[in-house]
Amino acid sequence: MRLATIKELLSSKNLLQEITVKGWVRTFRSNRFIALNDGSTLNTIQCVVDFENFDEDVLKKVNTGAALKITGTLVESQGRGQSVEIQVTALEVLGVADPEEYPIQPKKHSLEFLREKAHLRIRTNTFAAIMRVRSTLAFAIHNYFRENGFNYFHAPIITGSDAEGAGEMFRVTTLDEKKPPLTEDGAVNYKEDFFGKETNLTVSGQLEAEAYAMALGKVYTFGPTFRAENSNTSRHLAEFWMVEPEMAFFDLDANMDLAEDFIKNVISYTLTHCQEDLEFLENRLLDEEKSKPQAQRSAMPLIEKLKFVVDNNFKRVSYTEAIEILKNCKPNKKKQFQYPIEEWGTDLQSEHERYLVEKHFNCPVILFDYPAKIKAFYMRLNEDGKTVRAMDILFPGIGEIVGGSQREERLDVLKEKIKELDIDEKELWWYLDLRKFGTAEHSGFGLGFERLVLFATGMGNIRDVIPFPRTPQNAEF
Numbered sequence: 001m002r003l004a005t006i007k008e009l010l011s012s013k014n015l016l017q018e019i020t021v022k023g024w025v026r027t028f029r030s031n032r033f034i035a036l037n038d039g040s041t042l043n044t045i046q047c048v049v050d051f052e053n054f055d056e057d058v059l060k061k062v063n064t065g066a067a068l069k070i071t072g073t074l075v076e077s078q079g080r081g082q083s084v085e086i087q088v089t090a091l092e093v094l095g096v097a098d099p100e101e102y103p104i105q106p107k108k109h110s111l112e113f114l115r116e117k118a119h120l121r122i123r124t125n126t127f128a129a130i131m132r133v134r135s136t137l138a139f140a141i142h143n144y145f146r147e148n149g150f151n152y153f154h155a156p157i158i159t160g161s162d163a164e165g166a167g168e169m170f171r172v173t174t175l176d177e178k179k180p181p182l183t184e185d186g187a188v189n190y191k192e193d194f195f196g197k198e199t200n201l202t203v204s205g206q207l208e209a210e211a212y213a214m215a216l217g218k219v220y221t222f223g224p225t226f227r228a229e230n231s232n233t234s235r236h237l238a239e240f241w242m243v244e245p246e247m248a249f250f251d252l253d254a255n256m257d258l259a260e261d262f263i264k265n266v267i268s269y270t271l272t273h274c275q276e277d278l279e280f281l282e283n284r285l286l287d288e289e290k291s292k293p294q295a296q297r298s299a300m301p302l303i304e305k306l307k308f309v310v311d312n313n314f315k316r317v318s319y320t321e322a323i324e325i326l327k328n329c330k331p332n333k334k335k336q337f338q339y340p341i342e343e344w345g346t347d348l349q350s351e352h353e354r355y356l357v358e359k360h361f362n363c364p365v366i367l368f369d370y371p372a373k374i375k376a377f378y379m380r381l382n383e384d385g386k387t388v389r390a391m392d393i394l395f396p397g398i399g400e401i402v403g404g405s406q407r408e409e410r411l412d413v414l415k416e417k418i419k420e421l422d423i424d425e426k427e428l429w430w431y432l433d434l435r436k437f438g439t440a441e442h443s444g445f446g447l448g449f450e451r452l453v454l455f456a457t458g459m460g461n462i463r464d465v466i467p468f469p470r471t472p473q474n475a476e477f
């Protein structure tokens with residue numbers, strides 16, 4: 001007999017069939033009603049046992065969390081809340097879960113408590129819903145690029161270059177930390193390390209993606225990236241997944257168009273395919289926010305918010321315009337920003353980004369043409385000589401969700417920049433080759449996948465939208 005999923009059974013019209021199902025007990029009421037879940041859906045199937053016909057010792061093991069094999073007949077449900085249920089004829093306990101020890105009991109657990117039990121938290125409705133949405137978003141991303149003529153490119157995880165030039169890298173080495181080989185002047189001699197040079201975990205696959213775009217036209221990477229930045233916030237992870245498309249012959253406008261269309265498309269796909277889970281997450285959020293003052297509650301329920309993003313244009317604003325708005329806004333004048341905006345050229349902090357998105361424009365915003373000084377070396381210099389063709393997409397409740405740019409394709413301008421920033425040109429020899437041989441206008445961006453999942457699920461902390469979060473002082477599991 002084929003093992004049916006609970007999702008299939010719940011929508012089955014084929015009553016009175018004999019079926020077998022396996023799953024985990026959510027609850028067992030009145031020694032009669034087992035709510036069984038197998039992860040295929042948020043919902044449980046009700047399994048009805050006539051306890052008179054079952055061994056009491058077996059039924060004693062039917063506790064929350066236990067794994068069961070159930071055989072029975074699918075019948076129309078007598079009770080409310082479900083259309084079908086299983087009249088159980090045979091029940092086998094595959095694996096017990098001692099109620100004295102099993103931490104995921106049917107009651108409300110705090111997200112903090114569940115974070116410490118990341119291996120078991122996926123057994124709650126909240127985390128199962130989040131992770132199904134996460135999986136659907138990942139699929140939607142691949143689907144979008146495939147339908148739009150992109151090739152999926154696998155960037156290396158271990159690399160010798162610092163793509164962002166921010167120096168926030170995890171070193172990869174096999175040298176003996178207690179007795180590393182030294183050079184004549186006493187520095188660690190990386191020539192003797194595994195790769196014969198200093199290597200690290202990648203912070204971004206962009207530079208390698210550029211090489212591929214300059215041959216395949218349109219490519220994207222979707223993989224883990226690593227940043228050793230010591231920011232213990234609800235928006236930062238040390239290991240996160242990034243989606244990075246890179247396109248030959250795209251200027252910044254085409255790049256922004258693509259980014260906007262891409263985000264709308266994957267959210268729309270998720271609205272269609274995760275309705276049940278999104279409804280659950282929407283109610284979870286409404287419930288959580290009940291105890292908060294009105295001002296701290298979300299402006300829209302989750303699904304309405306997602307539809308709003310799909311249906312409305314993102315507002316495009318230059319950095320220079322944004323600075324004017326910020327300089328003259330109330331919180332700045334009243335000195336309510338932790339970092340007051342005084343002059344053109346300062347980097348925007350998340351408090352500024354959130355003011356623009358949540359208070360001023362009330363919609364997703366694309367900021368573009370940033371000062372060259374606050375952006376990475378590879379961005380294309382504008383005619384004004386002081387701004388670069390960069391763009392960041394800012395989302396309500398999230399802040400920056402995308403960072404991208406048109407790349408500097410002119411060899412001489414790029415070399416000048418590299419010199420200015422004191423980067424070793426030799427390290428970037430292959431990257432410069434791309435400008436020597438068949439150089440062309442090209443652009444791309446990086447989307448922080450967990451920030452997208454945060455937005456789509458309405459969760460408040462990035463640690464709750466990745467299975468096993470890695471953050472400063474934490475790499476359990």
Ligand code: 4AD
Nearest residue numbers: 204206236237240244401402403404444445446448
């Ligand atoms: O803005 P970032 O640093 O851009 C790049 O890495 C470019 N090389 C991308 C490109 O053009 N191909 O990072 C891109 C996005 C950010 O907008 C943010 O959403 C996410 O990655 N991100 C993080 N997400 C979680 N934890 C962190 N520590 C993150 N750092 C960046």
Ligand code: MG
Nearest residue numbers: 392400402403
């Ligand atoms: Mg950025």
